[in-house]
Amino acid sequence: MKYVVAVRALCEFTAKHGDLDLRFTPSPSAQEGMAGHALVASRRGESYQSEVSLEGDYQALTVRGRADGYDPEQNQLEEVKTYRGDLHAMADNRRHLHWAQLKIYGWLLCADRNLPDINLTLVYFDVASAQETPLTEHFTAAALKDYFEAQCERFLAWATQELAHRQARDAALTALEFPHPAFRPGQRELAEAVYKTAQAGTCLMAQAPTGIGKTIGTVFPLLKAVPKKQLDKLFFLAAKTPGRRLALDALDRIKGSTQALPLRVLELVARDKACEHPGKACHGDACPLAKGFYDRLPQARSAAVKHAAAQGPLDKAALRELALAHHVCPYYLSQELVTWSDVVVGDYNYYFDTSALLHGQAQGNQWRVSVLVDEAHNLVERARKMYSATLSQAQLQQVHAGAPRAVRGALERLNRSLQELHQAQDEPYQVHPELPAPFLKTLGQALTQVTDFLLANPTRMDGELQDFYFEALHFSRMAEAFGEHSLFDVTLQADTGSSTFGQALGQPLAVLNIRNVVPAPFLAPRFAAAQSAALFSATLSPQNYYADTLGLPVGTVWTEVESPFLAEQLRVSVVSDVSTRFQHRGDSLSPIVDLMARQYEGQPGNYLAFLSSYDYLQQLVALFRQRYPQIPVWEQTRGMEETARDAFLARFTPGSQGIGFAVLGGSFAEGIDLPGDRLIGAFIATLGLPQINPVNEQIRERMGANFGAAQSYDYTYLYPGLQKVVQAAGRVIRTTSDRGVVYLIDDRFTRPEIQSLLPGWWKVTRLRARRKEPAAAL
Numbered sequence: 001m002k003y004v005v006a007v008r009a010l011c012e013f014t015a016k017h018g019d020l021d022l023r024f025t026p027s028p029s030a031q032e033g034m035a036g037h038a039l040v041a042s043r044r045g046e047s048y049q050s051e052v053s054l055e056g057d058y059q060a061l062t063v064r065g066r067a068d069g070y071d072p073e074q075n076q077l078e079e080v081k082t083y084r085g086d087l088h089a090m091a092d093n094r095r096h097l098h099w100a101q102l103k104i105y106g107w108l109l110c111a112d113r114n115l116p117d118i119n120l121t122l123v124y125f126d127v128a129s130a131q132e133t134p135l136t137e138h139f140t141a142a143a144l145k146d147y148f149e150a151q152c153e154r155f156l157a158w159a160t161q162e163l164a165h166r167q168a169r170d171a172a173l174t175a176l177e178f179p180h181p182a183f184r185p186g187q188r189e190l191a192e193a194v195y196k197t198a199q200a201g202t203c204l205m206a207q208a209p210t211g212i213g214k215t216i217g218t219v220f221p222l223l224k225a226v227p228k229k230q231l232d233k234l235f236f237l238a239a240k241t242p243g244r245r246l247a248l249d250a251l252d253r254i255k256g257s258t259q260a261l262p263l264r265v266l267e268l269v270a271r272d273k274a275c276e277h278p279g280k281a282c283h284g285d286a287c288p289l290a291k292g293f294y295d296r297l298p299q300a301r302s303a304a305v306k307h308a309a310a311q312g313p314l315d316k317a318a319l320r321e322l323a324l325a326h327h328v329c330p331y332y333l334s335q336e337l338v339t340w341s342d343v344v345v346g347d348y349n350y351y352f353d354t355s356a357l358l359h360g361q362a363q364g365n366q367w368r369v370s371v372l373v374d375e376a377h378n379l380v381e382r383a384r385k386m387y388s389a390t391l392s393q394a395q396l397q398q399v400h401a402g403a404p405r406a407v408r409g410a411l412e413r414l415n416r417s418l419q420e421l422h423q424a425q426d427e428p429y430q431v432h433p434e435l436p437a438p439f440l441k442t443l444g445q446a447l448t449q450v451t452d453f454l455l456a457n458p459t460r461m462d463g464e465l466q467d468f469y470f471e472a473l474h475f476s477r478m479a480e481a482f483g484e485h486s487l488f489d490v491t492l493q494a495d496t497g498s499s500t501f502g503q504a505l506g507q508p509l510a511v512l513n514i515r516n517v518v519p520a521p522f523l524a525p526r527f528a529a530a531q532s533a534a535l536f537s538a539t540l541s542p543q544n545y546y547a548d549t550l551g552l553p554v555g556t557v558w559t560e561v562e563s564p565f566l567a568e569q570l571r572v573s574v575v576s577d578v579s580t581r582f583q584h585r586g587d588s589l590s591p592i593v594d595l596m597a598r599q600y601e602g603q604p605g606n607y608l609a610f611l612s613s614y615d616y617l618q619q620l621v622a623l624f625r626q627r628y629p630q631i632p633v634w635e636q637t638r639g640m641e642e643t644a645r646d647a648f649l650a651r652f653t654p655g656s657q658g659i660g661f662a663v664l665g666g667s668f669a670e671g672i673d674l675p676g677d678r679l680i681g682a683f684i685a686t687l688g689l690p691q692i693n694p695v696n697e698q699i700r701e702r703m704g705a706n707f708g709a710a711q712s713y714d715y716t717y718l719y720p721g722l723q724k725v726v727q728a729a730g731r732v733i734r735t736t737s738d739r740g741v742v743y744l745i746d747d748r749f750t751r752p753e754i755q756s757l758l759p760g761w762w763k764v765t766r767l768r769a770r771r772k773e774p775a776a777a778l
């Protein structure tokens with residue numbers, strides 16, 4: 001059996017040395033990179049061959065990759081590297097790496113075409129100026145062969161143990177048994193659906209209730225599919241930290257269930273959570289863990305893969321311990337380990353964001369990967385954020401106040417351009433069909449100047465300027481990708497008085513927003529790049545809403561796993577004589593607090609109440625405390641810190657009693673697990689509908705333009721709202737022995753189109769709060 005390695009991966013393994021050096025290096029975006037490569041190719045003659053696939057063997061190794069271009073007339077092979085800023089500032093070890101790749105391609109081409117010698121040209125392409133800097137050297141085939149073999153030789157021992165690992169891993173996965181004596185109800189159905197779609201290489205949407213063991217029910221079958229489908233890696237992508245923890249625990253349990261499963265599991269953690277020297281820059285002159293990083297990496301890497309295969313997952317704690325033992329940065333060590341891991345557990349953004357690490361590496365190395373998306377209903381909102389961008393004039397002015405002289409002129413021109421942009425705007429909020437070209441041109445020029453300044457001053461810690469720069473860069477990139485999937489709007493805000501541009505106080509300041517409404521065009525290529533993908537959640541319906549907005553491919557399989565819970569476990573009452581519409585909120589307070597108190601007094605225990613806003617919450621809490629001071633209540637507050645959130649949840653203990661008031665869609669409305677009598681009921685006094693305002697109305701229009709007018713209201717308001725309601729209600733019943741009550745408080749819950757969006761296993765009855773009907777018994 002051969003070990004296949006990409007040219008890039010081979011060189012990164014053998015030719016990287018010295019310090020980690022991430023001094024300010026704004027690498028081009030993927031789009032800029034592709035455009036740069038295309039532009040260079042278009043400048044070449046007719047005989048030029050682009051994207052030349054090459055492959056060659058050395059003992060147990062197969063080395064493959066795609067060289068950027070070959071011109072047979074000049075016998076010249078080119079490797080194009082796009083960059084920004086000053087080429088001379090590029091670290092030596094990066095340039096060394098580029099030459100290493102080109103020399104490997106050079107030998108593969110010589111061998112393929114029987115060439116005695118060849119010209120190798122490294123083309124550095126500046127994405128800002130579109131200028132090329134070619135560096136050419138002539139090599140004999142014999143010299144390149146020696147170089148190729150020397151690199152392969154250095155990789156061979158590692159490749160041999162990687163091959164052995166892969167064989168042992170696949171053999172163990174083939175023999176792997178489910179880690180529990182039996183599947184839970186519904187769990188087998190889910191597992192079968194994941195396995196079948198992985199085998200078929202398609203996408204799966206699985207709506208599966210809480211409590212059936214979704215994590216192990218998806219991870220296990222996908223692991224079983226690995227050997228047959230010859231998958232290189234699995235990516236488990238979660239919206240939040242608890243989701244990652246569940247996956248790591250499930251994988252640990254699977255590993256622990258059998259004697260020999262050498263599965264390497266890696267957790268990716270955000271830089272600010274993994275960094276050992278916050279406030280320092282990531283290069284050898286500033287951070288001791290960056291100094292000599294690549295020199296110490298081989299030992300750290302060997303120790304890491306041994307640990308991962310023999311012990312538990314390389315989670316945050318294990319990685320930290322290992323990295324510090326080898327004196328390397330834990331954050332960048334984790335990134336290096338992606339290549340050598342079998343399962344990577346990380347946040348959505350590692351696969352779906354604009355320049356996502358996992359997606360980029362999978363593409364670059366041609367890995368066969370399968371993707372699991374946990375709590376996938378969150379992906380719509382999260383992806384919208386990834387592909388939205390904001391540019392604030394107030395922030396620009398604040399940055400200008402402390403900016404170095406070299407960039408002040410550029411920031412002033414940008415400010416003038418913003419002034420011109422909003423001078424013609426009478427309304428405080430306006431949507432524009434296009435982004436104005438003159439503004440974008442000025443923005444591009446400002447970015448170039450700030451880039452040049454930051455590159456010339458790589459060690460300068462200019463936090464505000466850099467933050468603004470990265471936001472402006474993201475804005476510029478999203479502007480390039482602007483289309484029907486997004487809105488461009490300008491909001492005028494009152495001047496805060498921080499201006500240093502000399503404009504009259506009281507003049508409004510602009511906030512420019514590119515708001516992604518439909519992330520489908522950005523996500524569809526990510527799903528297409530995976531061998532298979534399974535998205536699962538307790539609330540993933542209606543199917544068409546998620547499939548349309550997330551860009552799932554045609555042929556995506558839908559499965560709905562029956563709930564293991566019985567209707568008798570949960571008494572769901574729709575309160576039909578209360579309206580929580582904004583104009584009726586004053587009237588709603590009294591019947592709602594009386595209803596809650598009646599339920600509590602009839603059945604004392606722990607309850608959660610979910611409201612649409614903090615204002616509404618505070619009004620209800622105030623009235624409740626006044627009328628029922630004997631009942632303990634506690635409330636969620638705006639911007640609650642983690643310790644306060646923990647304290648809120650800590651009050652839900654077995655045997656405790658009281659009502660916690662929270663906001664629907666907030667941190668207590670999903671992802672919390674309060675089984676048994678830690679939570680016996682929920683009062684949901686809202687349909688969760690987003691507020692009707694100019695922005696949401698524009699989103700509705702855009703939804704209509706994308707998916708038809710008939711869907712526009714439901715896609716903007718109804719489905720996102722009801723999804724939150726069902727998630728919140730889902731906090732009550734967590735196990736087959738739980739019992740509880742849910743009150744859906746609003747007359748609109750009686751409508752058939754709303755009831756059709758509630759879980760099928762619920763038995764819903766009507767109730768009138770004002771008639772003081774008795775409390776529901778558990």
Ligand code: SF4
Pocket residue numbers: 020271274275276277278280281282283287288289290329330331332
């Ligand atoms: S420890 Fe922190 S500062 Fe140092 S290289 Fe790692 S991330 Fe950068």
